[in-house]
Amino acid sequence: MSNNKDFKVKNGIQPTVYHEGLGTVVSASEGYYLAGASYDGVSFSTSSQDTFPADVFFKPDGTKMYLHGVTNDSVYQYTLATAWDISTASYDSVSFSVNSQDADAYSLYFKPDGTKFFVSGYNSNSIFQYSLSSAWDLSTASYDSVSFSFASQENQITGSTFKSDGTKVYAVGITNDTIYQYSLSSAWDLSTASYDSVSFSVASQDSFPYAIVFNEDGTEVYLTGGSGNDVNYYTLSTAWDISTASFNSLFSVSTQSTAPYGIRFKSGGTKMYIVGRTGQSIYQYSTALNTATLDLSTGSVFDYTPTSDVQVTLSNPAASGTVSGATLLLSGAGTTSYDLANAVYDSVNLDVSGENSDPRDIAFNDDGTKLYMIGSGATPVADSVFQYSLSTAYDLSTASYDSVNFSVASQEATPLLVSFNNDGTKMYTAGVNSNIYQYSLSTAFDLSTASYDSVSFSVSSQDTLPADLSFNNDGTKMYVLGYNTDAIYQYTLSSAFIVSSASYDSVSFSVTSQVSLPQGFVLTDSGTKMYVTDNTTDSVYQYSLSTAYDLSTASYDSVNFSVASQDITPSGIVFNGTGTKFYLCGFDTSTVYQYSTATPATITYDTAIEWPSGTAPTSPAIGETDVVTFNTRDGGSTYKGVIAIDGAK
Secondary structure, three states: OOOOOOOOEHHHOOOOOOOOOEOEEEEEEEOOOHHHOEEEEEEEEOOOOOOOEEEEEEOOOOOEEEEEEOOOOEEEEEEEOOOOOHHHEEEEEEEEEOOOOOOOEEEEEEOOOOOEEEEEEOOOOEEEEEEEOOOOOHHHEEEEEEEEEOOOOOOOEEEEEEOOOOOEEEEEEOOOOEEEEEEEOOOOOHHHEEEEEEEEEOOOOOOOEEEEEEOOOOOEEEEEEOOOOEEEEEEEOOOOOHHHEEEEEEEEOOOOOOOEEEEEEOOOOOEEEEEEOOOOEEEEEEOOEEEEEEEOOOOOEEEEOOOOOEEEEEEOOOOOOOOEEEEEEEEEOEOOOOOHHHOEEEEEEEEOOOOEOOEEEEEEOOOOOEEEEEEOOOOEOOOEEEEEEEOOOOOHHHEEEEEEEEEOOOOOOOEEEEEEOOOOOEEEEEEOOOEEEEEEEOOOOOHHHEEEEEEEEEOOOOOOOEEEEEEOOOOOEEEEEEOOOOEEEEEEEOOOOOHHHEEEEEEEEEOOOOOOOEEEEEEOOOOOEEEEEEOOOOEEEEEEEOOOOOHHHEEEEEEEEEOOOOOOOEEEEEEOOOOOEEEEEEOOOOEEEEEEOOOEOOEEEOOOEEOOOOOOOOOOOEOOEEEEEEEEOOOOOOEEEEEEEEEEO
């Protein structure tokens, strides 16, 4: 990469050229980032084993999960096909009852090598010790006849946890709303436990504390609260000394559960798991802080495009007393694709009325440098597919008509859709004749080389008005949107992308609960998302398929996006190759519209950076670049940050 960076900047600011050495941006990730925690949309129901889940624990490699349930007073064992992904959990049909020790046990903790586990009880106000003759195999568990009572400090114990080396145990209860600290003179042996006369009140945060967990080095502790339905985060100035704790912040989990009990983190703290009594499920969250560090020892200009939410910091400045500076060229980027919930109109469109007054559908070639529109109108050119070139891939503002079109009038007098196979050697149309028609292109994606294959397939038994279609990646499945029946139909093709080999799978999915006049349909390349346009509500609707390309597993995501401000008769829809943009064919306005469907990355800055207004700048918009300068005189204890250019394009 060149060390020079040129910009065309808005508002008349002159382009700037930087000739300084290009520095290194060091990317890393830090766990236990509660301030930026977010729900993964992933959960696991425990109801088949226990309707009152209370705590969860994981094997250090994330391949085993253990649940404690109050209803049956038992511990249950699960296997995760993908480590730390609870959506892949399956029950091992292995459990162990602790009812003989306590009929209301809440808390669960395993020794790191999996040879011991501990359960604390609400009724007995004690913690009990168990051994496993085979590590992590609950079927080999037995009670050690060893326990320790917390009753002298708390008579309603709800949670307990250990120091990572087994020399400390901590307990919390809902009578005194206080965490208590104990020492074990022999690690992991409860018979050697004694109270440290050390405690910390959490009453100011929650009157129903349920569970506690530490980070790996004992400098942070996290507590679930039943009053606030949240996780409370505390820092300890002396590791593992609970008396040095101070409240930092909280994170609400009320959207997932109004009764959060157990809490656990992935090793390293990049994932958090909450056990919800309401919902009878375990919920998974992301808790990673991604960092981008500008290493000032490597250069003074840094070119960075984030791929996720990230915190910017600086390292290795010159010694105190010497000015050390940096210029950051920070480009705005998206972090989530196919994100209809956060879609925005780009204020970019393409007028196609010069080619056809009634555009129905659109398609791109494989790299976004060609766009195709099919029109059913009589003027200026009737019932044809039209070809456009884009000098910048997938950017409609750079589109121009190629003066190339192909008539399908001999097959279909009112064409409604256009689609291509993966390599652009086949094209498909359909309309009021109820048939899917197939064409060949002797030069891929070149309409001037198209010819009709004399091949078609009737879908009239399902719907007499096919409005749009999609294929799976290998062309062995075809999906057709029916305008009259408000449904999508699934077909199998015995010869890939040859529509005459299609047969109906007797599988369909109705969209009538959301859509009454469907016009456009697209299935993503992964086969796990699909989108439908509706002429009644002038909106796009989003659906998920739990099994890729299987319509029988489709469900509505309760996500839609209105395009009424652009067109009140939306028809065809298509995405770019990465799902960060979608394009809508507007029948009413004879225009194609461009939208962004990526969640912009959120940029935060290290607290050592001071800003003129006292507030850090907002993140650059997708497609724009901010030029930010930093300097320090005190060896990096503090930095001065300034936005030099805001929103370069």
